[in-house]
Amino acid sequence: MNTLSPRSIKANLKTRTIGKKIHLFGQLDSTNSEAYRIALGGAEEGEVVVADHQLRGKGRLGRPWLSPPGVNLYVSIILRPPIAARNASLITIMAAVATAKAMKGISGLQPRIKWPNDLLINNKKVAGLLNEMKCTEDKVEFVILGIGINVNMTLTTVSEEIRSIATSLREELGYDISRVELLKTLLQEVEGEYRTFLTGEPEPILRQWEQFSQMVGKLVEMRSFHEVIRGRVKGIDSDGSLLLSNPDGSERRVIAGDVSQLEELP
Numbered sequence: 001m002n003t004l005s006p007r008s009i010k011a012n013l014k015t016r017t018i019g020k021k022i023h024l025f026g027q028l029d030s031t032n033s034e035a036y037r038i039a040l041g042g043a044e045e046g047e048v049v050v051a052d053h054q055l056r057g058k059g060r061l062g063r064p065w066l067s068p069p070g071v072n073l074y075v076s077i078i079l080r081p082p083i084a085a086r087n088a089s090l091i092t093i094m095a096a097v098a099t100a101k102a103m104k105g106i107s108g109l110q111p112r113i114k115w116p117n118d119l120l121i122n123n124k125k126v127a128g129l130l131n132e133m134k135c136t137e138d139k140v141e142f143v144i145l146g147i148g149i150n151v152n153m154t155l156t157t158v159s160e161e162i163r164s165i166a167t168s169l170r171e172e173l174g175y176d177i178s179r180v181e182l183l184k185t186l187l188q189e190v191e192g193e194y195r196t197f198l199t200g201e202p203e204p205i206l207r208q209w210e211q212f213s214q215m216v217g218k219l220v221e222m223r224s225f226h227e228v229i230r231g232r233v234k235g236i237d238s239d240g241s242l243l244l245s246n247p248d249g250s251e252r253r254v255i256a257g258d259v260s261q262l263e264e265l266p
């Protein structure tokens with residue numbers, strides 16, 4: 001089923017909190033912006049904003065997110081975790097794991113997580129995460145978990161530049177999949193991983209992240225706050241930082257940045 005309706009999304013949805021209230025729009029500026037507005041107005045944890053079409057879909061670093069109507073998923077989930085702002089990076093990690101599991105569960109494809117926000121299939125971007133947060137002093141008031149998945153988009157009409165770096169589940173599978181079923185699975189997976197996150201013992205999330213990650217053991221170059229850092233990825237720390245090891249055996253934690261894999265010398 002490809003038409004999004006609150007009824008079809010809620011039918012047999014196995015969650016307690018996430019998606020109990022769904023705000024569905026034909027068209028919006030951005031689901032993240034709308035979720036932020038309603039969270040400021042008191043919307044509760046688990047309320048979800050979905051749009052069929054975004055006019056100003058937001059990507060990371062101020063980039064636009066391609067958001068044509070009728071084909072993809074644009075979802076923003078309001079969370080109100082009782083945590084300090086410095087512990088919020090792990091929310092991106094848990095959202096990446098939940099999104100990877102939902103895509104794999106519905107399509108059978110094997111997505112890979114590229115730290116921190118990208119999901120790739122066959123080295124092309126199929127989904128992205130944009131988390132926005134409001135804090136009072138050091139305490140998180142709410143987090144908007146923004147998830148965009150290229151589901152049934154065909155890439156024939158987009159520029160060659162985008163086609164070389166992006167894909168959709170349809171492009172990889174050769175047939176359409178149900179946006180409703182994928183959305184339901186996504187909400188269920190987010191609820192499961194978020195519950196684990198709230199226990200304060202993130203090990204199961206970190207281990208799953210490592211399984212979905214493309215990066216453990218790889219030599220990478222990171223650009224983080226005007227610094228270029230090279231190292232081999234050891235894994236992910238309990239606060240969501242990437243752990244890199246240097247040839248001299250020392251270790252480095254990187255909390256934010258853009259990462260690219262380096263060619264290994266034979």
Ligand code: BTN
Pocket residue numbers: 029030031032033054056057058059060061063065073074075076117118127128129130146147148149
């Ligand atoms: C990225 O990889 O740059 C992040 C893309 C995030 C896109 C999603 S679509 C739903 C939500 N609303 C937005 O405006 N952006 C996020």
